[in-house]
Amino acid sequence: MTEAIKRSLRHSVAARWTSLLIVSFTMLCGYYVADVMSPLKPLIEQQLKWTSAEYGFFTGAYAWFNVFLGMLIFGGIILDKMGARFTGILSSALMVAGCAVKWWAVSTHSLDHAVVPLLNVKAQVMVASLGFAAFGVGIEIIGVTATKVIARWFRGYEIALAMGLQVGTARIGTALALELGAPIGAYFKAVGAPVLLGVILLTIGLVAYVFYCAMDRKLDKTEEESGQSSEDEEAFRISDIREILSIKGFWYITILCALFYSAVFPFLKYAPDLMVQKFHVKDSWAGAIPGILPFATIPLTVVFGNYYDRKGKGASLMIIGSLLLVVVHFIFTVPFLSHWTVALAATIVLGFGFSLVPSAMWPSVPKFIPHRQLGTAYGLIFWTQNLVALWGIPYLIGYVLDRFCITGTRVVDGVSSPAYNYTLPMVIFTCLGLLAVVFGLLLKREDRIKGFGLELPCREQ
Numbered sequence: 001m002t003e004a005i006k007r008s009l010r011h012s013v014a015a016r017w018t019s020l021l022i023v024s025f026t027m028l029c030g031y032y033v034a035d036v037m038s039p040l041k042p043l044i045e046q047q048l049k050w051t052s053a054e055y056g057f058f059t060g061a062y063a064w065f066n067v068f069l070g071m072l073i074f075g076g077i078i079l080d081k082m083g084a085r086f087t088g089i090l091s092s093a094l095m096v097a098g099c100a101v102k103w104w105a106v107s108t109h110s111l112d113h114a115v116v117p118l119l120n121v122k123a124q125v126m127v128a129s130l131g132f133a134a135f136g137v138g139i140e141i142i143g144v145t146a147t148k149v150i151a152r153w154f155r156g157y158e159i160a161l162a163m164g165l166q167v168g169t170a171r172i173g174t175a176l177a178l179e180l181g182a183p184i185g186a187y188f189k190a191v192g193a194p195v196l197l198g199v200i201l202l203t204i205g206l207v208a209y210v211f212y213c214a215m216d217r218k219l220d221k222t223e224e225e226s227g228q229s230s231e232d233e234e235a236f237r238i239s240d241i242r243e244i245l246s247i248k249g250f251w252y253i254t255i256l257c258a259l260f261y262s263a264v265f266p267f268l269k270y271a272p273d274l275m276v277q278k279f280h281v282k283d284s285w286a287g288a289i290p291g292i293l294p295f296a297t298i299p300l301t302v303v304f305g306n307y308y309d310r311k312g313k314g315a316s317l318m319i320i321g322s323l324l325l326v327v328v329h330f331i332f333t334v335p336f337l338s339h340w341t342v343a344l345a346a347t348i349v350l351g352f353g354f355s356l357v358p359s360a361m362w363p364s365v366p367k368f369i370p371h372r373q374l375g376t377a378y379g380l381i382f383w384t385q386n387l388v389a390l391w392g393i394p395y396l397i398g399y400v401l402d403r404f405c406i407t408g409t410r411v412v413d414g415v416s417s418p419a420y421n422y423t424l425p426m427v428i429f430t431c432l433g434l435l436a437v438v439f440g441l442l443l444k445r446e447d448r449i450k451g452f453g454l455e456l457p458c459r460e461q
């Protein structure tokens with residue numbers, strides 16, 4: 001056997017980075033579609049005559065199947081049992097199909113005036129929501145798949161930088177959605193136009209992933225030839241779930257993830273309204289300051305990922321990131337700090353927190369979970385995150401706002417809507433951040449006891 005055959009493909013710099021480029025592109029397309037409806041809310045209300053409650057129903061559909069049908073947990077298990085090629089293609093195809101259904105629902109007139117019996121929900125809202133729910137399964141499972149793919153290719157190399165680059169690239173999708181969604185919709189005078197662009201992007205993402213599959217097959221072959229595939233090929237057993245759940249560090253990182261993202265993702269959903277209600281920003285500029293966040297995280301996630309690779313300190317980075325979150329939310333809580341420049345400065349600091357934690361969290365999991373169980377482990381983490389951060393907390397904040405925070409009525413262009421005091425929701429977000437710090441500290445202590453190596457560099461020196 002020649003030396004060239006003996007070496008696994010993952011030792012090739014070009015192959016490693018090409019694989020990263022391809023899966024990151026597929027993720028970018030997914031994040032575009034995940035966020036493209038947010039800037040379209042006013043157009044949806046004008047053209048499709050959806051109410052805010054209907055928009056909220058649709059937005060929440062993202063997590064329906066993931067959480068209540070346990071699709072994320074099954075997805076992780078399928079990934080470990082069937083591999084990245086099967087799971088990646090399946091989830092990419094699901095994203096395309098889900099987005100196509102959503103596009104059809106918001107573009108057709110055949111659903112006009114139809115209502116779903118018993119549920120009393122407009123048929124258009126329901127069909128769009130079901131499409132979004134299917135898409136939600138696809139994007140979350142491809143997220144787990146991409147993370148496991150990167151862990152495989154970059155083990156012993158720049159794993160945190162690679163994961164940071166993947167998350168940073170995906171956030172370009174979010175930034176594109178926030179920046180381009182409304183102008184495209186307005187230009188074509190159709191909510192469906194930016195969604196159709198999403199279907200096209202996802203189809204290109206699927207084709208790109210098919211190319212990745214060829215590389216993955218080649219990687220399998222070279223790993224086999226070089227005798228490095230034993231761990232990966234050991235079959236996944238259902239009892240592995242028990243094994244994963246018996247690791248205290250796994251629980252700490254899962255709870256930290258749920259708490260941290262609960263103080264970020266739902267906050268972002270309400271941030272434009274907070275800007276208007278507390279910081280007296282004009283309605284038409286409501287999204288301008290929160291919109292800075294994805295841009296700030298794109299380079300920062302990469303910088304902190306690179307730092308983790310070279311210097312380590314993963315648990316400390318997660319604690320610092322969570323602390324920044326506490327500081328930012330506390331600033332948003334203080335009633336007299338209401339100048340827009342305060343909001344701008346706080347959002348920039350939030351960008352640091354929102355980069356520090358993801359760039360240290362995701363590459364830390366392979367330090368204490370074996371590769372063959374990684375899909376299941378990430379699936380369980382994402383499931384908990386979906387349950388708490390993408391479904392439970394947004395619902396709780398909406399309830400708290402309606403029940404305890406209405407202070408009067410705002411009238412804009414002759415249209416009246418409730419005026420809210422955001423102090424209580426911001427106290428909740430601050431507490432979530434504080435709890436995230438506590439679980440970060442617990443994780444760091446567990447790392448010291450068990451020696452996971454979270455404070456050590458990821459890159460073999």
Ligand SMILES: C[C@H](NC(=O)[C@@H](N)CCCCN)C(=O)O
Nearest residue numbers: 031034035140143167358382385
């Ligand atoms: C890597 C991580 N991904 C997630 O948290 C996903 N479960 C949610 C994706 C939401 C897309 N707007 C991240 O994005 O930090």
